[in-house]
Amino acid sequence: MSELEAYRAKARAFLESMAPKYGRDARSGNTVEQDLALGREYMAKKYDAGFAGINWSPDIGGQGLTHLHKITFDAEEMQFGMPVQFFGISLGMPVPILIHYCEDKEFVKERVRKALRGEEIWCQMFSEPSGGSDLAALRTKVESDGNGWKMNGQKIWTSWAQYCDYGVIVTRSDPTVEKHKGLTYFWIDMKSKGVDVRPIKLAGGDSHVNEIFFDDVRIEDSQRLGAVGGGFGVSLHTLMIERYIATDSGGFGPHLDEFVKLAKRVDINAKPAIEDGRVRSAIARNHAMRAGLDSITKRAFAMMMAGMQPGPEGSLQKLVAVRSRQKLSEMAMDLMGNEGLAFDPHAYVKTDWGTSWLNAPTGRIAGGSDEVLLNTIAEKILGLPQDYRPDKGVPFNAIPA
Amino acid sequence: MSILYDEGQQAIATESRRVLDARMDKARLLKLLEQVGEHDAPFWDTAVEQGWTALAVPEEHGGLGLGLIELGLVAQACGAATSGAPFLTGGYGVSQALVQGGNAALAAQWLPRLASGEAIGCVAIAEGNAALPPAPAVSFADGKLSGTKPAVPGGQKADVALVWASKDGQPVLVLAELAGAARNAVDSYDNSRLYADLVFAGTPATELAAGDAARALVLDVMGRMAVVTAHEQVGGAEALLHIARDYANTRKAFGQPIGMFQAIKHRVAEMYGLVEIARANCIHAAASEGTAEFLTAAADARISATEAYDTNSRDCVQIHGGIGVTWELGLHLHMRRARSLAVECGNLVFWEDLLVERLQGEVA
Numbered sequence: 001m002s003e004l005e006a007y008r009a010k011a012r013a014f015l016e017s018m019a020p021k022y023g024r025d026a027r028s029g030n031t032v033e034q035d036l037a038l039g040r041e042y043m044a045k046k047y048d049a050g051f052a053g054i055n056w057s058p059d060i061g062g063q064g065l066t067h068l069h070k071i072t073f074d075a076e077e078m079q080f081g082m083p084v085q086f087f088g089i090s091l092g093m094p095v096p097i098l099i100h101y102c103e104d105k106e107f108v109k110e111r112v113r114k115a116l117r118g119e120e121i122w123c124q125m126f127s128e129p130s131g132g133s134d135l136a137a138l139r140t141k142v143e144s145d146g147n148g149w150k151m152n153g154q155k156i157w158t159s160w161a162q163y164c165d166y167g168v169i170v171t172r173s174d175p176t177v178e179k180h181k182g183l184t185y186f187w188i189d190m191k192s193k194g195v196d197v198r199p200i201k202l203a204g205g206d207s208h209v210n211e212i213f214f215d216d217v218r219i220e221d222s223q224r225l226g227a228v229g230g231g232f233g234v235s236l237h238t239l240m241i242e243r244y245i246a247t248d249s250g251g252f253g254p255h256l257d258e259f260v261k262l263a264k265r266v267d268i269n270a271k272p273a274i275e276d277g278r279v280r281s282a283i284a285r286n287h288a289m290r291a292g293l294d295s296i297t298k299r300a301f302a303m304m305m306a307g308m309q310p311g312p313e314g315s316l317q318k319l320v321a322v323r324s325r326q327k328l329s330e331m332a333m334d335l336m337g338n339e340g341l342a343f344d345p346h347a348y349v350k351t352d353w354g355t356s357w358l359n360a361p362t363g364r365i366a367g368g369s370d371e372v373l374l375n376t377i378a379e380k381i382l383g384l385p386q387d388y389r390p391d392k393g394v395p396f397n398a399i400p401a
Numbered sequence: 402m403s404i405l406y407d408e409g410q411q412a413i414a415t416e417s418r419r420v421l422d423a424r425m426d427k428a429r430l431l432k433l434l435e436q437v438g439e440h441d442a443p444f445w446d447t448a449v450e451q452g453w454t455a456l457a458v459p460e461e462h463g464g465l466g467l468g469l470i471e472l473g474l475v476a477q478a479c480g481a482a483t484s485g486a487p488f489l490t491g492g493y494g495v496s497q498a499l500v501q502g503g504n505a506a507l508a509a510q511w512l513p514r515l516a517s518g519e520a521i522g523c524v525a526i527a528e529g530n531a532a533l534p535p536a537p538a539v540s541f542a543d544g545k546l547s548g549t550k551p552a553v554p555g556g557q558k559a560d561v562a563l564v565w566a567s568k569d570g571q572p573v574l575v576l577a578e579l580a581g582a583a584r585n586a587v588d589s590y591d592n593s594r595l596y597a598d599l600v601f602a603g604t605p606a607t608e609l610a611a612g613d614a615a616r617a618l619v620l621d622v623m624g625r626m627a628v629v630t631a632h633e634q635v636g637g638a639e640a641l642l643h644i645a646r647d648y649a650n651t652r653k654a655f656g657q658p659i660g661m662f663q664a665i666k667h668r669v670a671e672m673y674g675l676v677e678i679a680r681a682n683c684i685h686a687a688a689s690e691g692t693a694e695f696l697t698a699a700a701d702a703r704i705s706a707t708e709a710y711d712t713n714s715r716d717c718v719q720i721h722g723g724i725g726v727t728w729e730l731g732l733h734l735h736m737r738r739a740r741s742l743a744v745e746c747g748n749l750v751f752w753e754d755l756l757v758e759r760l761q762g763e764v765a
Contacts, residue, residue, distance in 0.1 A: 260764040274761060284753035287760060288704040291697075292678030295404070295685040302405050313677040320674055371663070377673055378666040382646050385661045 004072060004305070007065075011073045014049050015080050018042065024081030024348060032206070036163060039083035043118025052116040053091075060099055061112050068304055078248065081348065085208075086160050090115055093238045094122035094168040098187055101225035101234065111166070123190070125155040125169040125212060126235065132157065133372045135170075136180040136232055137391075140214060142171045149173075149186070149219040151194075154211060157366070161197045161210040164190045168238070170231045175397040182396055183231030186223045193217070204359045205345045247317045249293035251325030252363060253349060253356035256286055259332055262353075266335050273335050282331055289324060293317055312381045319373045322363040329357035404688050406470070413471050417478035420447055425482040427731050433485055433593040434737070437586050438557055440593050441485025449518030453489060458496050462512035469625060469687040473632035477683075480636025480710075480742075483734045485593040487554040488521050490633070490746070494626045495522030495563045498574060501618055502609030507576060511561060523559035523579075524626065524746075525550035525599055526619060532747035533565070533619065539601060541566040541573050541608070546601035552587045554745050556597030564599075564606065565619055574615045574622075577606035591741035620755075624699035626746045628686045631699075631706035634742050635679045637735055638709040641717040642672045644732070648721055659720070668716050675709035682706070700756035707749055710739040 020026060022042040027035055046052050054070040056062025063069075077084065095115045102108050114120040131137030140153025151171060161167065167190050174182035190197070194217040199207035226234040250256065260283060263274040273279050293316065300310035332353035333340045340354060347355045364370050378384040391399045406414070424447055433439055448454060457472045458464025465471075472493060479489065496515050499508040514520035528534045528550065539548035546566060553562065562577050582604045587596035610618045646669050649660030659665045682705045686698035714736045718725035725732050743749065 256760075257764050260760055264761065264764070274757070280757045281753050283760060284700070284704055284756045285708070287756060288682060288701040288708075289678060291685065291701040292681045292705050295681035296677065299404050299681065299684065302403070306405060313681070316674050316677060320678070371667070374667040374670040375663070377670040378660070382642075382669060382673060384646065384649060384666045384669060385658050387661060387663065388657070 004068060007069055008072050008076060011051065011076045014051060015076055015082070018045060018082070019080050022080075022082050027081065027083055028348075029346065030083075032208075035083050036086055039086050040118035042082055042084070043087060043116065047117045053112065056096075056099070056112075060105075060109055061116065068301065071301070081350075086121060086163060087115075087118060089124055089159050090122040090164075093241055094124050094166070094187070096241050097168055097185075097225060097234065097238050098122075100237070101185075102187065104222065120165040121160060121163055123158050123161045123164040123167040124238065125158050125161075125167050127155065127157045129154060129156055129211075133369060135235060136183065138170065138172060138183070140169070140171045141175070142173050142184060142186075142219065145218070148221050149224075151188075151214045151217040151219055154213050156200075156209075156211045158197075158210045158212055159208055161190065161212055162199050162207075164197075166190055168225065170235050172396065173228055173231070176395050177229070178393060179391060179396040179399065180232040181229055183235070184228050185225045185231040185234040186219050187225060188217065188219060188223060202359075202362065204355065204362070247293070247297055247314075247321075249290035249297070249317070249321050250350070251318075251321035251323075251360070253322075253325035253329060253360065254332075254351055254353065256283065256290060256328075258351060258353075259283060259286070259328060262332055262335055266337075268335075279331075279335070282328065286324060286328055289320060293321060312377075315373065315377060315381070318363070318367065319370055319377075322360060323370060325356060326360035326364065329353045329360060333357060404684050406474075406684075410470055410474060414474040414478065417451065417453070417475045418481065420451060421478050421482040421484065425484070427734070430483060430485055430593070430734055431728065431731055434590075434734075435592070437588050437592055438595070440488075440558065440595055444479075444482075444484045445486045445488060445518075448486070448489060454492060454518040455516040457493055458512050458516040459500060462508065462516060464496075464512065464516040469628055469690045470684075472629055473683060473687045476629045476632040477636035477639075480633035480638075480738075481640040483637065483738050487594045487745075488523075488559075490626050490629045491523040491555045491559065492521065493629055494524035494622050495561060495576070497625050498563045498609055498618060498622050499576070501621065502574065502576075504607060504609055507607055507609070511576070514560075520560040521555065521558055522561050522563070523553050523555040524563045524622070525553040525556070526563075526565040526623065527551070527747075532751040533623065535572075536570075537565050537567050537572060539564060539566040541568040541575055541606060544605055544607070546575065546577055546582075546604045546606045548601055550599045550601075552589070552596040553599050554594050554596060554741075556584055556599050557586050557595040562599060563609075563622070564601075565615075566606075568608075568611065571612045572615045572619070573611045574609045574618055575606040576609055577601065577604050579604075581605065589741070591737040594741050594745070620696060623747055624696045625690075627699045627703040627752065628683065628690075630742055630746050631679065631683050631686070631702040634706035634710040634739070635676060635683055637738055637742075638672070638679065638706070638713040639676045641710075641713040641732075641735055642669070642676055645669050645672060645713075645717040645720045652721075665720055668720060672709075672713045672716055675705070675712055679705040679709040697756060697759050700752045700759070703747065703752045704749060704756065707743045707752075710735075711743060714739040 053062030054065050055067045058064040128138045130139050142149040142151045168187050170183050170185045173184040194215040196213040197210050199210050201207045263279050266273050268276045296313050300314050303310045343354050349355045453475050455464045456467050460466040492515050515522055564575050564577050566573050583600040584597040589596050649665050652659050682702040686702040689695045689698040718732050724730055
């Protein structure tokens with residue numbers, strides 16, 4: 001057994017020991033608050049067992065293992081349905097950025113320990129009403145205020161902000177230069193005076209995202225991450241950290257086996273649906289597509305193990321997987337007919353077709369919409385030209401509204 | 402087997418592309434479309450000279466003893482070049498049946514000749530519109546074949562055929578020398594595939610497997626040929642992606658390269674996605690040779706590669722506009738090949754059904 005396989009076995013043993021108390025079944029019926037409390041407990045157990053900060057340096061409280069160890073653990077953990085959703089962004093982007101840019105190392109160590117144990121949660125405040133895909137169009141502004149800064153504006157779509165203690169934020173510090181050159185990046189205390197977090201209820205009925213208003217919020221200059229005017233670079237760095245993460249060719253919806261089971265259970269015209277050509281074709285095409293994505297993942301993993309840089313085809317995962325999950329969910333609901341009209345707002349997205357369908361649009365938009373991903377593939381991988389950009393080379397405050 | 406290509410495999414990929422780039426000629430291929438009974442001799446001479454015929458034949462029979470990964474890489478280069486002869490895949494099907502079938506003398510007789518390119522092999526399984534007829538109409542009795550196999554790829558020039566036939570109500574796989582068989586050339590939309598109806602009237606043949614053993618062997622042979630073909634399809638689909646990208650970068654309309662319009666650039670990005678998914682399936686399938694999951698992986702590769710090549714043919718022409726449908730530009734070489742390869746060695750319906758049958762069994 002390779003060292004990595006041994007690690008996988010060790011991770012699995014730990015997860016199996018945790019599952020009865022923290023796994024999918026144990027969480028069934030929990031309110032968000034109960035689930036969060038359970039999640040914090042689980043994170044502490046994970047920390048004590050040495051599975052927290054897997055690929056982070058021991059100097060700041062990590063395990064000092066490789067990125068592959070982390071993906072291995074995450075892929076195993078994903079199968080158990082642990083209550084980790086609250087901590088994914090926190091530990092995925094804001095905390096690593098704090099580690100990289102914050103100069104007060106004692107402060108960082110304390111934050112890292114508490115974030116890993118689930119005692120504190122960090123959010124990432126990027127999107128605004130004026131721009132999601134177009135990040136550099138943001139308008140939340142900071143002005144010099146003595147030896148610090150004063151912030152006013154609004155962020156939106158911020159995951160779990162209502163439960164967060166800290167956050168990272170990118171703001172406009174200079175509107176007189178080109179839009180991506182006038183940005184500055186900070187960490188802030190979410191309990192600061194003038195920060196107002198309001199949850200947004202989404203189509204599926206849950207409220208994990210928020211809008212956040214800032215009214216004369218005071219920020220110390222020591223909270224700045226990166227140079228004044230260097231915020232766009234730090235933002236890109238933030239988005240690159242999690243480039244190779246554990247993926248799911250099912251688009252974070254039900255596994256194809258669930259669809260096959262359904263097609264074997266229900267009839268079309270008094271014959272099992274699985275005998276129907278339309279259903280067979282959908283199963284086969286989806287299997288071929290998901291197998292391709294799985295193979296891309298396996299190859300990327302093998303390349304990383306061999307010390308190579310994985311190919312750019314990994315960028316297809318979310319694009320292809322989530323939109324096909326959406327369509328397959330529609331077909332599953334068709335197969336269930338009137339039986340599928342009942343809806344349980346607390347059902348699990350990986351086993352319930354209605355929930356998978358209703359939440360799929362979020363997946364196609366969050367973290368890069370399908371259209372932005374297609375643009376990125378066309379421009380960065382294939383070398384096609386950028387779209388027409390009337391804002392290029394123009395100072396932010398001179399861009400036509 | 403590893404899903405990362407080693408240095409030797411990378412060299413095969415680079416070298417086969419280089420040789421074909423240097424020697425292929427679009428004008429020659431276009432001419433072949435209007436001729437029945439001709440293949441592209443410079444291509445086949447190249448294949449023999451480069452040892453591609455010997456790649457997957459065992460060393461004890463004069464081959465190089467390599468496998469599906471290496472042959473797949475060559476097929477990918479052939480697909481990019483819309484190469485003008487179907488013999489590599491057919492020859493591979495015949496040699497695999499010989500290697501796995503239980504007749505050592507027959508294997509010793511034919512494998513060295515197939516490896517050297519001296520003999521050309523073809524595979525005759527389909528009948529009517531069925532890729533793998535459960536009870537083939539072509540019959541085998543007293544060592545002789547009777548009946549007709551329609552539009553067999555390479556059938557016009559092959560020396561030997563692997564034939565799926567019926568014997569006493571059981572399927573058999575037999576090997577027939579074609580010297581004594583009649584061949585009716587098919588005038589096709591892709592004529593360098595050399596399709597011919599093979600007409601057997603008491604043609605001598607030798608049995609390789611019967612009953613369940615024949616069913617298992619024919620599926621394995623079809624799976625292997627499907628993986629080679631899928632590589633060829635990926636090569637074609639990728640070539641079309643590059644052609645479309647280059648055209649979108651240079652052709653201008655409304656004062657800008659057409660690649661700046663998302664209607665075009667998103668289409669090109671989707672073409673890329675289809676190629677990479679199919680390529681990943683091909684790599685996985687080739688590396689699964691000989692394992693229990695091989696046929697599932699082969700079906701995945703075949704389905705995604707067919708979708709990629711068909712779609713990219715359609716979309717590459719569409720991106721070109723009027724010039725795309727001209728004889729001279731030759732995108733129709735890919736359109737034609739995309740369809741001929743989609744039908745040869747089992748259409749989508751066949752592979753979709755085969756895949757679902759296997760998944761049905763796995764899910765309780």
